[in-house]
Amino acid sequence: MSVACFQRIERTVGRCFGLLATILLLAVLATPNQAFAHAALIKADPADGAVLAQTPTQFSLTFSEPVSPLVLTLVRPDGTPVALTSFRLNDQTVAIDNPQKLGPGTHVLSWRVISADGHPVAGSVLFSVGAPSAAPAVAEAIDMDLRSAIWTGKVLLYIGLFLGVGGAFALTWLAQGVHSGQRFVIAAILCGLVAAPLSLGFQGLDALGAPLARLGQPLVWRTGLATSFGWTVLISLAALGLGLLSLVGPRAGARPLALAGLAGVGAALAASGHASAAEPQWLTRPMVFLHGAGIAFWAGALLPLGLALNSQSADAGVFLGRFSRTIMPVVAMLIGAGTVLAIIQVQTPAALVNTAYGRLLLIKLALLVFLFTLAAVNRWRLTALAEAGATEVRRRLSRSISVEMLIVLLIFGAAAGWRFTPPPRALAIAAAQPTSTHIHTLKAMADIDITPGHTGEVTASIVIMTGDFGPLDAKEVTLVLSKPDSGIEPIKRPATKPGDGSWRVDNLVIPVPGRWTARLDILVSDFDIVKIEAPIDIRP
Amino acid sequence: MNKYLLPAAAFLVLGTSAAFAHITLETQEAPVGSTYKAVLRVPHGCDGKATIAVRVQIPEGVIGVKPMPKPGWTLQVKNGKYEKSYQLYGEAVASGVKEVDWSGGSLPDEFYDEFVFRGTLAADLPVGQKLYFPVVQECDGATTRWIEIPAAGQDEDALEDPAPGLNLLPKK
Numbered sequence: 217m218s219v220a221c222f223q224r225i226e227r228t229v230g231r232c233f234g235l236l237a238t239i240l241l242l243a244v245l246a247t248p249n250q251a252f253a254h255a256a257l258i259k260a261d262p263a264d265g266a267v268l269a270q271t272p273t274q275f276s277l278t279f280s281e282p283v284s285p286l287v288l289t290l291v292r293p294d295g296t297p298v299a300l301t302s303f304r305l306n307d308q309t310v311a312i313d314n315p316q317k318l319g320p321g322t323h324v325l326s327w328r329v330i331s332a333d334g335h336p337v338a339g340s341v342l343f344s345v346g347a348p349s350a351a352p353a354v355a356e357a358i359d360m361d362l363r364s365a366i367w368t369g370k371v372l373l374y375i376g377l378f379l380g381v382g383g384a385f386a387l388t389w390l391a392q393g394v395h396s397g398q399r400f401v402i403a404a405i406l407c408g409l410v411a412a413p414l415s416l417g418f419q420g421l422d423a424l425g426a427p428l429a430r431l432g433q434p435l436v437w438r439t440g441l442a443t444s445f446g447w448t449v450l451i452s453l454a455a456l457g458l459g460l461l462s463l464v465g466p467r468a469g470a471r472p473l474a475l476a477g478l479a480g481v482g483a484a485l486a487a488s489g490h491a492s493a494a495e496p497q498w499l500t501r502p503m504v505f506l507h508g509a510g511i512a513f514w515a516g517a518l519l520p521l522g523l524a525l526n527s528q529s530a531d532a533g534v535f536l537g538r539f540s541r542t543i544m545p546v547v548a549m550l551i552g553a554g555t556v557l558a559i560i561q562v563q564t565p566a567a568l569v570n571t572a573y574g575r576l577l578l579i580k581l582a583l584l585v586f587l588f589t590l591a592a593v594n595r596w597r598l599t600a601l602a603e604a605g606a607t608e609v610r611r612r613l614s615r616s617i618s619v620e621m622l623i624v625l626l627i628f629g630a631a632a633g634w635r636f637t638p639p640p641r642a643l644a645i646a647a648a649q650p651t652s653t654h655i656h657t658l659k660a661m662a663d664i665d666i667t668p669g670h671t672g673e674v675t676a677s678i679v680i681m682t683g684d685f686g687p688l689d690a691k692e693v694t695l696v697l698s699k700p701d702s703g704i705e706p707i708k709r710p711a712t713k714p715g716d717g718s719w720r721v722d723n724l725v726i727p728v729p730g731r732w733t734a735r736l737d738i739l740v741s742d743f744d745i746v747k748i749e750a751p752i753d754i755r756p
Numbered sequence: 757m758n759k760y761l762l763p764a765a766a767f768l769v770l771g772t773s774a775a776f777a778h779i780t781l782e783t784q785e786a787p788v789g790s791t792y793k794a795v796l797r798v799p800h801g802c803d804g805k806a807t808i809a810v811r812v813q814i815p816e817g818v819i820g821v822k823p824m825p826k827p828g829w830t831l832q833v834k835n836g837k838y839e840k841s842y843q844l845y846g847e848a849v850a851s852g853v854k855e856v857d858w859s860g861g862s863l864p865d866e867f868y869d870e871f872v873f874r875g876t877l878a879a880d881l882p883v884g885q886k887l888y889f890p891v892v893q894e895c896d897g898a899t900t901r902w903i904e905i906p907a908a909g910q911d912e913d914a915l916e917d918p919a920p921g922l923n924l925l926p927k928k
Contacts, residue, residue: 743890
């Protein structure tokens, strides 16, 4: 490999990072709010804004999917934080013990949890004992330094896995005898070997909501390792090790090692992330595996191939021939798996434009169209001529491949941005969650669930009981929803009995979001009516 | 006496407009231990529909009830046991009319009518409180239930469909 050529690659890579930084900016700007992540809080007890007569013995947080708590803190009215360490997980609910008596005033229950995709989510619930006071300040700002670090770590890990391990596969399986790009591939693997553990630390920091300065603490690393991203890092390290060994180890074992490395790339990606956490798992995880392994196959071969063609080596034609014969099914698989995952994640075409996740996907698709155009020109116009040995064509092909490399790096940047954007699938799950309220009076109590808990057409499900938890056989139940500050007349609908002991109101349309008052008029007997009411929050 | 004048005055000032739309009693106060003639005033139908039945629940402590028949309406009573035994003209009574139904008639929304019954207010009814007579007004395909009783401290005017009430005065 000539020095000039290496310099050119360095320049190309440098340019790539400039563009990647632009994409990072785009990705972060397009991300609306970190509170919108995948595991969404759907119910809190005490509810946000609640005023309690006395100290609750426990708190409970219910999420849209099972989570495990990372940090639970109660901030007292005077701003002193109290760590809450005793909690139990019950499916999607986290029940937290409150060990102490609370003084009067507004408290903040601050939570940070992680769900199956390995991405931490945080938020807080304000409640007051006795009467509300000024809420204590709780910092929950987006840590841009940490976000940049996570994103950079992710891009470097992609370079290590796709260009490094993928490159090792290309060199051992496709480019027998050609060693062009071997130094670059090894460098990419080493870059991955550094980025993988660092990413684990960043993940730990994100999980704990800690600043970059705490990277040295063992707790941060243990926390990172305990998340599903810990598996991604461990498998990545194994895959990177296998890739490296296939290049520097004994030649006899090179091919199986490189193949195992390639499989490791797919497995590492399938271990965590939005797409792997999506349902149905039997479909998404294998699809992520195929997608990851396919990218490594393709992207990994580009640089060694470009350099081989540029160096005009005799074996470059053989390399190019093998690559162009195998790439078609691999790309077909790559597109197939990618399409399946995109459909599962994005769900509706509108979400492509309306969500940060969708916009990143559009950027990625635009880059892909460009990449496929170049690849198609290479494959069908230049490859045959280059295989035959036409020097000028080989140069052109080599230049085209360096542009492809650039686009591939941009795609890595866009894909790494997904770390900060919940997929429309998760947003839809969160939006479909019901909103609930519980009413308890001496005469009667009721649970009202409004599904979905946002504006538009909804269904209300009502369970009523007597004030002492006995069965309440009502003659009629009427739901009255009112929002006096909205200028809308109360919405009054008789409930029907579906036959399972509950009452329901179908085809109810809630016009505006906010805090509504839900009242139940329960006709207990001909001359006896009980009216109970409670506030219920309707999401936009 | 002031104690009763004030709510009564307040009722006259504030209550009249609301009372127009509701089923109410013509006489809204009576001493305990006396005979009381209840006149239920029905000012309109249910949501514009003609009234076809009026049913009133007799509260505990109103004994020896006799409803007044009404031409064009079928009169029925439901008897039942009182919660305890009362003295009426020197005799112990433990059961009697618990509900009065006038049905089978038709009172168009644009007309007014009255439904009458008589009974004795037991002497041990709590003076100073209100006694409520929940009424169910049935119409063609609709029902209005004048059965809401204010909870302690609740403003009666805030109720949508309040039950007709009677202020209990001290025994004469």
